[in-house]
C-alpha cells in the first residue's frame with residue numbers, strides 16, 4: 001500500500017551497526033509516519049571489530065558463516081524495533097572496493113526500491129584511517145545514485161532519479177579513530193527525541209558490534225545528545241550533510257527546502273509561523 005505523500009528512504013551502511021548508530025531515530029520517525037524505510041548494510045561487518053570472531057580456547061576460530069548468521073539475526077531484530085525493512089548484502093567487509101559489480105548491485109536496488117531519499121556515508125569518511133569501508137560505501141552509493149538514472153546503465157530495470165542524498169558527516173577526528181584528513185560539518189538535523197527509546201533498544205540488539213550492553217548503548221545516546229543534539233538545539237538529534245546547494249532568485253527570511261521542516265519555536269503552530277513569515281517573501 002502506498003500513499004501519495006509516503007516517502008521511500010533507503011539507508012546504505014557499510015556495516016549493520018552504522019545504519020542503527022547514525023540513523024535509527026530518523027528511521028523510527030519515518031516508520032511511525034508510515035513511510036517506507038529500507039535498511040541496506042552492504043556487508044555483514046563480520047571481520048571488523050567483531051567479538052564473535054575472536055578464537056576461543058575450546059573451539060579455535062569461529063567460522064565466518066556462523067558470525068554472519070548471528071549478525072544477521074541482530075540487525076533483523078533492530079530493524080523490527082525501528083519498523084524498517086532489511087536487505088542485507090554480502091560484500092566482503094575490509095576487502096570490498098566498490099567495483100563494477102558492487103555498484104551495479106546497488107544501482108539495481110535503487111531502481112527496484114525507487115527511493116526519494118538515500119542516506120549513506122560521506123565518501124571521505126575516515127577514508128585514510130580506521131575504517132575504509134565507510135568511504136568505499138559512500139563512494140559506491142553516490143555512483144550508483146547517478147548510475148541509476150543513466151541511459152547507459154547496464155540494467156534492464158527502469159531508471160530512477162533519487163531526489164535527495166543525505167550523508168553521515170565525517171567527524172571522527174578523535175584520537176580513537178586516529179586522523180582523518182577531512183571533516184565535513186553537518187548542516188541538516190532530524191530531531192529524534194520522541195523515538196530515543198527505540199534507538200536505545202535497537203542499539204542493544206547489536207552484540208556483534210559491541211553496542212549491546214546498557215552502558216555502551218547509553219554512552220552513544222549520551223555522547224550524541226551532547227554533540228549532535230547540542231548542535232541542533234534539541235535533546236536528541238541525528239546529523240547529516242545535505243548534498244544539494246540551495247539556489248534562490250533573491251534572499252528571503254526563510255529559505256525553501258529542508259528548513260521548511262524546521263523545528264518551530266516553542267508554542268508556535270506551523271500555521272501561525274507561516275502567517276507571519278510566509279515562505280515566498
Ligand SMILES: [Zn+2]
Pocket residue numbers: 014015017018131134
Ligand atoms: Zn561501520
